[in-house]
Amino acid sequence: MVTLPYSSHLPIPILASIFDEVTNSYKFYWFLAILEQVREQPETRLVPLELLLARMVANVWYPTNYFRLSFGKQDRLGNVAMQLGKISGLPMDSPCGRVIETAQQHIREQDKLGKAILSLADYVPYRFLRPFFAQTLRGVKDSEVNCRIRQLAENTFQDSQPCLYRFVETPQPAIELHPKWLEYLQQHLGILTGFCLWHLVNYLQRNNPNVPNIPGKLFEPQERDLRLAREFWNLVLSQVQGITCIYSGQPLQQGNFSIDHFLPWRFVAHDQLWNLVPTPKEVNSAKSDNLPDPMYIDPLARLHYRAVQTVIHTPRASSLLEDYVLLFKVSAVGDFQNISFPQFCNTFRQVIAPQMQIAANMGFATGWRYTI
Numbered sequence: 001m002v003t004l005p006y007s008s009h010l011p012i013p014i015l016a017s018i019f020d021e022v023t024n025s026y027k028f029y030w031f032l033a034i035l036e037q038v039r040e041q042p043e044t045r046l047v048p049l050e051l052l053l054a055r056m057v058a059n060v061w062y063p064t065n066y067f068r069l070s071f072g073k074q075d076r077l078g079n080v081a082m083q084l085g086k087i088s089g090l091p092m093d094s095p096c097g098r099v100i101e102t103a104q105q106h107i108r109e110q111d112k113l114g115k116a117i118l119s120l121a122d123y124v125p126y127r128f129l130r131p132f133f134a135q136t137l138r139g140v141k142d143s144e145v146n147c148r149i150r151q152l153a154e155n156t157f158q159d160s161q162p163c164l165y166r167f168v169e170t171p172q173p174a175i176e177l178h179p180k181w182l183e184y185l186q187q188h189l190g191i192l193t194g195f196c197l198w199h200l201v202n203y204l205q206r207n208n209p210n211v212p213n214i215p216g217k218l219f220e221p222q223e224r225d226l227r228l229a230r231e232f233w234n235l236v237l238s239q240v241q242g243i244t245c246i247y248s249g250q251p252l253q254q255g256n257f258s259i260d261h262f263l264p265w266r267f268v269a270h271d272q273l274w275n276l277v278p279t280p281k282e283v284n285s286a287k288s289d290n291l292p293d294p295m296y297i298d299p300l301a302r303l304h305y306r307a308v309q310t311v312i313h314t315p316r317a318s319s320l321l322e323d324y325v326l327l328f329k330v331s332a333v334g335d336f337q338n339i340s341f342p343q344f345c346n347t348f349r350q351v352i353a354p355q356m357q358i359a360a361n362m363g364f365a366t367g368w369r370y371t372i
Helices: 012-016 026-040 049-059 061-066 077-088 096-109 112-122 124-133 142-155 179-187 189-207 227-239 281-287 294-311 322-328 333-338 341-361
Strands: 046-048 165-168 174-177 258-261 276-279
Touching: 026 049, 026 124, 026 174, 026 179, 026 189, 046 049, 049 061, 049 077, 049 096, 049 112, 049 124, 049 174, 061 077, 077 096, 077 112, 096 112, 112 124, 124 142, 142 165, 174 179, 179 189, 227 258, 227 276, 227 294, 258 281, 276 281, 276 294, 294 333, 294 341, 322 333, 322 341
Parallel strands: none
Antiparallel strands: 046 174, 165 174, 258 276
């Protein structure tokens, strides 16, 4: 749990409780959009609603379009991001700035998608402030809540314990961050971002049970570093003769192979060695992000068993086999000498088969087999 820094001038306990009761992702991405704006333009108090909404869509772009996370049945924000991908033709790995620009373009054109994005402003900016006026709003009809929050935000803006922002209409619909709150956001930007992301991860984990590495799927992925994998497989190929690709049967040579993620990287979002196999470049390209046919699980396990039994006798065993130690829950690399192939293969099946089913449920293409 992330604790927020105290301030004698601001109602911090209210902000700390802002995510206590959430049924969708709007509040998380609204607050992240505000924090990003403060990070990029720390002295700017007026922030156009259009820009914040576009930032929300851009921030949910990778979790939905790239990593295929579910945001729950009631959540429209993820659906809006997916619609933007279909209508605009933006590649799923588009940079954040390009997604923001495209979303803003649809908003300005006020087409169907633009109106869908704008409709998020009907509730999100108001519901985020509701905890600041919880007592006053008790018993108020839902149809009147937005108007009352707007009035309360304006009327209490000069109070000793103000809310985060108020609403303004000139030169365009925007929020105005209270100067005391702006200073607080500037001073504690890292902590506040961590606070929001901690709650967001918990929310996404509830909607994506058993999906691996949720925290690694919130933003645009960083460039992958497969140097350890290449060192590992080059070492194995230098020690063992006759190793072939598990998909194509083609012989593999030291220094002349690609690294394939057996379970697609977009699903696992990690580069742990037990999920990586050497393949010819054309095989890796053909497989892409598809889930391999389950017939390949045993060949995968057999290849890794040979690799582990080879590396265990080298000086680099401790560092190269760390991922396997964690997967098999053994105390040291030497324990692998006492694991038979059937035991090794069974562990691979127990880990990989359920993950393949989860990935299939998320929409990843299944049953891929290599064909010439």
